[in-house]
Amino acid sequence: MRKKTFAAAALLAAASLTLSACGSGADSDKPVTIVSEDTSRQAATVLDKPFEKPDLVLTDAQGKEYDLREQTAGKPTLIYFGYTHCPDVCPLTMNNIAVAKKQLPQADQDKLRVVFVTTDPERDTPAALSTWLKGIDPQIVGLTGDFDTVQAGARTLGISIEPSTKDKNGKIVSNHGTQVVAFSPKTDAGYVLYNEETTVDDYTKDLPKLVKGENP
Amino acid sequence: MRGRPALAALTVVGALAVAGCGDSDPASSTAELTVDAAYIPQPVSAAMAAGFLTITNNGDAKDELTSVTSEAGDVTVHETVDGTMKEVDRLPVPAHGQLVFKSGGNHLMFEKLKQRPEQGQTVSVALHFAHSDPVTVDMPVKAATYRPTTEHSGH
Numbered sequence: 001m002r003k004k005t006f007a008a009a010a011l012l013a014a015a016s017l018t019l020s021a022c023g024s025g026a027d028s029d030k031p032v033t034i035v036s037e038d039t040s041r042q043a044a045t046v047l048d049k050p051f052e053k054p055d056l057v058l059t060d061a062q063g064k065e066y067d068l069r070e071q072t073a074g075k076p077t078l079i080y081f082g083y084t085h086c087p088d089v090c091p092l093t094m095n096n097i098a099v100a101k102k103q104l105p106q107a108d109q110d111k112l113r114v115v116f117v118t119t120d121p122e123r124d125t126p127a128a129l130s131t132w133l134k135g136i137d138p139q140i141v142g143l144t145g146d147f148d149t150v151q152a153g154a155r156t157l158g159i160s161i162e163p164s165t166k167d168k169n170g171k172i173v174s175n176h177g178t179q180v181v182a183f184s185p186k187t188d189a190g191y192v193l194y195n196e197e198t199t200v201d202d203y204t205k206d207l208p209k210l211v212k213g214e215n216p
Numbered sequence: 217m218r219g220r221p222a223l224a225a226l227t228v229v230g231a232l233a234v235a236g237c238g239d240s241d242p243a244s245s246t247a248e249l250t251v252d253a254a255y256i257p258q259p260v261s262a263a264m265a266a267g268f269l270t271i272t273n274n275g276d277a278k279d280e281l282t283s284v285t286s287e288a289g290d291v292t293v294h295e296t297v298d299g300t301m302k303e304v305d306r307l308p309v310p311a312h313g314q315l316v317f318k319s320g321g322n323h324l325m326f327e328k329l330k331q332r333p334e335q336g337q338t339v340s341v342a343l344h345f346a347h348s349d350p351v352t353v354d355m356p357v358k359a360a361t362y363r364p365t366t367e368h369s370g371h
Contacts, residue, residue: 087266087325088296092257095360135260136360167303175300196320200361 043202044182044192044216051190053077053183054153058117058145061130066143068115068153069188076185076211077113081154081161081177083120084132089196090176091136097180098137100203108211111185114140117154119161120174121147157181157190186213247309247348248275254355256339257319257362262289262332267324267355268364271315271343279309280346288339289329295322306346319363333357 053069060066068079078097082090097114104112116133118124121144124132129142143150147163154161159177167173182192192210194202206216250272259265273279282305284291294301307322309315317323324341326333333339338354345351 084260085264086301087259087264087294088301088319088323091260091360092319095257099361132260162300169303171303173300173302199363 043194043198044206045194046215047191047193050184050187051157051181053188053190054079054156056117056143056145056149056153058143058149059126061126061133061142061144063126066141068143071141072113072115072183073188074185075111075113076213077115077183078180078210079115079117079157079183079190080180081117081119081150081159083118083164083174083176084124084128085120085172085174086176089178093180093196093198094133094136094140096198096200096203098140099200100207101137101139103204104207104211108208109139112207112211115143116140117143117150119147119150119154119176120164120172121145121150122164123172123174182210184213185211192216245276247273247277247279247311247345249273249279249309249345249348249351251343251351251353253364254353255358255362255364256326256333256355258335258357258360259326259329259332260360262329263327265326265329265333266319267291267326267339267341268317268319269324269353269355270317271309271351273309273311273313273315276311277347278311278313279348280306281309281315281343282306282346283344284324284341285344286326286339286341288326288333288341290327291341292325292327293322294325296320301325309345335359 053072056068058066058068080093082093084090094116101109101112101114114137116129118129124144126142126144129144133140133142151161154177159179161177162175164172164174178196180194180198181190182194183190209216251269252272254267254269256265256267271281281293284293292303293307294303295307307315315322335357337357339357340352340354343351343353
């Protein structure tokens with residue numbers, strides 16, 4: 001019995017020697033994906049100087065004129081600038097908000113305005129926006145129109161977007177904003193920013209406050 | 217009692233020989249690639265999807281990812297810089313390093329998929345390299361809002 005234990009221990013020692021020899025000199029070889037290092041981090045940035053809501057009159061996904069200030073006055077509003085041919089961040093951002101929104105009481109869901117303004121109006125026609133948003137949340141307002149108007153509106157929120165260009169293969173390259181701006185129902189001012197690291201859980205935690213115009 | 221420790225000692229010697237890991241063997245200067253953390257967030261439609269994974273190179277030589285193919289649709293490799301994504305021809309996989317595809321950074325872009333990938337399915341892709349043999353990866357389709365975390369991601 002004793003002998004067996006000894007042999008096993010030796011084998012174990014041999015095994016660990018093998019492992020440590022292979023790993024030597026490369027502490028960084030561990031494929032660990034650290035995405036959220038700090039769980040106590042605050043997703044929201046509350047602005048000292050809130051943004052005025054941009055004076056945007058565009059076309060919605062139904063092809064109707066949409067006056068942003070008029071339609072969202074007194075409503076909690078989230079605005080994001082992106083495009084539908086975007087595989088990664090744009091649908092993730094919209095889905096994060098959509099999933100979090102569904103956890104609000106129905107009355108709050110109906111009050112909340114989530115506005116997706118396209119940065120690629122040439123490809124994002126009202127029909128294209130409508131199809132795309134139906135796959136995420138049909139309550140999201142999709143807006144398209146003149147690029148210069150969209151760009152100027154984004155700029156008033158500190159969001160920089162450039163017109164779509166073609167790359168060397170003739171493929172269209174578009175770009176999106178990196179922030180979601182939350183507007184208060186009390187003041188209609190843009191008072192909270194979220195970046196693209198913001199998760200469903202962050203939005204789920206903050207939306208109940210945002211619909212009341214409170215600081216998250 | 218005497219014979220056993222001798223046997224055990226032999227085992228240790230054998231293991232040490234294996235554990236050299238080719239440090240002193242000049243012929244073994246190759247990339248050793250493994251792939252993990254692969255996933256595709258369920259896309260809005262079959263027109264467009266993103267894919268993410270991590271390629272780890274435990275070898276002594278660098279390699280390059282040169283293309284990605286799939287029977288499911290067209291795949292291109294992109295990097296994202298300041299909100300603009302750019303198609304790239306190749307991306308380096310450094311020796312004893314990683315090539316990481318993650319949301320907001322490098323991503324695989326799927327276009328013209330034969331059908332919309334749905335959560336729970338897998339999409340098979342082949343990664344092609346400048347030097348190493350192709351690696352086939354079955355990428356699981358996760359929730360649209362899935363984010364990889366080190367633990368308890370809720371999925």
